[in-house]
Structures are given as structure tokens and as C-alpha cells.
Amino acid sequence: MRVALITGASSGIGLATARAFVEAGIAVVGVARDPGKLAAMEGELAGRGAEVASIALDVAADDAPARAVGFALERFGRLDHLVNNAGIGSPRPVHETDDETLDYFLGLMLRAPFRLCREALKAFGDEATIVNVSSTYSLLGGLRGGAYSAAKGGLNALTLHLAAQYGSSGVRSNAVAPGVIPTPMTFHRLEDEGFRRMNLDMTPATRMGTVEDVAQAILFLSSPASGFINGQVLAVDGGWSTTKFLSEDALKAERRMVDPGFTHSGKPPRPSAARAPKET
Ligand SMILES: NC(=O)c1ccc[n+]([C@@H]2O[C@H](COP(=O)([O-])OP(=O)(O)OC[C@H]3O[C@@H](n4cnc5c(N)ncnc54)[C@H](OP(=O)(O)O)[C@@H]3O)[C@@H](O)[C@H]2O)c1
Numbered sequence: 001m002r003v004a005l006i007t008g009a010s011s012g013i014g015l016a017t018a019r020a021f022v023e024a025g026i027a028v029v030g031v032a033r034d035p036g037k038l039a040a041m042e043g044e045l046a047g048r049g050a051e052v053a054s055i056a057l058d059v060a061a062d063d064a065p066a067r068a069v070g071f072a073l074e075r076f077g078r079l080d081h082l083v084n085n086a087g088i089g090s091p092r093p094v095h096e097t098d099d100e101t102l103d104y105f106l107g108l109m110l111r112a113p114f115r116l117c118r119e120a121l122k123a124f125g126d127e128a129t130i131v132n133v134s135s136t137y138s139l140l141g142g143l144r145g146g147a148y149s150a151a152k153g154g155l156n157a158l159t160l161h162l163a164a165q166y167g168s169s170g171v172r173s174n175a176v177a178p179g180v181i182p183t184p185m186t187f188h189r190l191e192d193e194g195f196r197r198m199n200l201d202m203t204p205a206t207r208m209g210t211v212e213d214v215a216q217a218i219l220f221l222s223s224p225a226s227g228f229i230n231g232q233v234l235a236v237d238g239g240w241s242t243t244k245f246l247s248e249d250a251l252k253a254e255r256r257m258v259d260p261g262f263t264h265s266g267k268p269p270r271p272s273a274a275r276a277p278k279e280t
Helices: 012-023 035-047 064-076 099-123 146-169 193-200 211-221 248-258
Strands: 003-007 027-032 052-056 081-084 128-133 171-178 233-236
Touching: 003 012, 003 064, 003 099, 012 027, 012 035, 012 081, 012 211, 027 035, 027 064, 035 052, 052 064, 064 099, 081 099, 099 128, 099 146, 128 146, 128 211, 146 171, 171 211, 211 233
Parallel strands: 003 027, 003 081, 027 052, 081 128, 128 171, 171 233
Antiparallel strands: none
């Protein structure tokens, strides 16, 4: 049975990834700080007959990589997959970011994944995968990105280096870059109507992304189905970062100029509460 080490496995994207991996028959070692949340994750997955274990660690601690990888080897005797997912949100723009915050973001979302990769490389067998959880805020400029964007951009560059350096040794390295996904990290931001609209109205998809959307992408990049994919940063964002999808307000202006029935596709717009043009 293949074995995956997933950081931040007790919540949000990491928890959904742990669920997806055990459903695919992969044993999971979950890492996070809060032992209570880890126990809940372990209880849920073990209840479904999964091979699962967890270790409470701050991944940014100096001894975390050796302890996490050592624990996986001790429990399951091998390591095949690393998912560097642990992270936090709510960054500030550069001029509002003090050194302590900068060091914290870089330490958690760049230094820790770097050091975990280094440790995992020593433990991997002939074929293995690394998936780093980046962000669309590393692909384009995002307001308030600051230290968060810097860390995730570095994580993308690390992913490409790993692909080049270790691909010939059977280790594939890729990243996923989620758009805004409702999780405990983003719930409070999504209460802000402007923030919701910035994401939903400017995305061709007619719904928000889910943790399962991201988990399935991580599973795919960790599976033989993606065996010839190495060094990619895969956006999981409904097209937000790769299209210039126009908000409903901008579309209304376009319609007025071109044709009252105008839509992107030429077909009548699909009914969507989120997209319903507001009366002016
Ligand atoms: N949600 C989004 O919209 C979104 C978009 C793009 C990228 N991402 C990225 O996706 C990843 C997961 O985010 P999420 O939205 O799923 O957040 P979440 O629900 O808040 O989960 C974060 C996880 O990371 C763990 N964690 C945080 N700090 C840690 C530390 N120092 N050591 C060990 N574990 C730690 C948390 O557990 P403990 O608190 O118990 O440690 C928790 O398990 C992050 O890297 C985030 O940047 C999220």
C-alpha cells in the first residue's frame, strides 16, 4: 500500500485530500498542530477502514521534517507521496507587513515545504510524487498578497527545480494553485460581498470551487494517471486566473453597446442566482 504524508490534513483542502487518498487505497499520515482536530480526522477515516495515522507538529519547527517522515516510516515502513499543504491566509500588503509576519509566512509556506521535500527525498522509493499547494495569488498579482504571494511564488519555483533535479530519479513534483475555496481559512473573507464577487463574478464557472475540486487534482498529480506530468503548476480555479471573464456589470455595458441579447457564448445566459443581472 502506498503511503502519503499530508501536512495540514486536519482541515479544509488537506482534510479533503486525506479523504480522497484513503478512498484511492493510499495510507495517510496527517500532520497539523492541533491534536484534537487530528484525532477527529483520524477517527473519521479509520472508521471507514482506512490506514491512517497522525502526528501533531508545527511544520515550521526545525525538527518537524525528520519527525514527520520518521513517523511515517515507523508506522507504515515506506513513503510514496508528500503533499505540502499546511498554510495560513489573511496576508497584508507589503507596506503593512512587519518582519515577524514576513518570516512567519515564508517559514510556514516556503521554508517548511523545502525542508520536508529534502527529508522525504531521502525516504522515497523508486517512484514518488510531491504536490505543493500554492495559490492563484502566485500566478497573478493579488491585492494584499504580500508575504503570502511571495511564499507561494517561491513554492512554485521550488516545484520546478524539484522536477528538474529529481525527475530522472522517479520523483515527480507538481503544484496545485487553488483559487478562493471556502474553508475555515476563507470563511470570514467570503462574508464580504465584494470579495465574493471578485471571485465568482469574474470566473467562467458558475459556482465556487470546493475542497474536493482541489483534492481530486492533488490525487491526480499523485497517481500513475499523471505519470508523464512533471513540473507543472495546475490552477484549480474555474478559469479565474486564465481568462478575462467579465463581471456582470461589465457585461451589461457590453450588451448595451452590441446587442441586448449578448452573452459570451451566443446562447441565452444560464439561470444563476449569483449571476442574475441586478436591476438598475
Ligand atoms: N482556501 C483557499 O481559498 C486557498 C486558496 C489558495 C491556496 N490555499 C492553500 O491551501 C492550503 C490549505 O488551506 P485551507 O484553506 O485548507 O486552510 P485551513 O482549512 O485553515 O487548513 C489549514 C491546515 O494547515 C494546518 N496548519 C496551519 N499552520 C500549521 C503549522 N504551522 N504546522 C502544521 N500545520 C499547520 C492547520 O492545522 P492546525 O491549525 O491545527 O495546525 C490545518 O490543518 C494552504 O497552504 C493555503 O495557502 C487555500
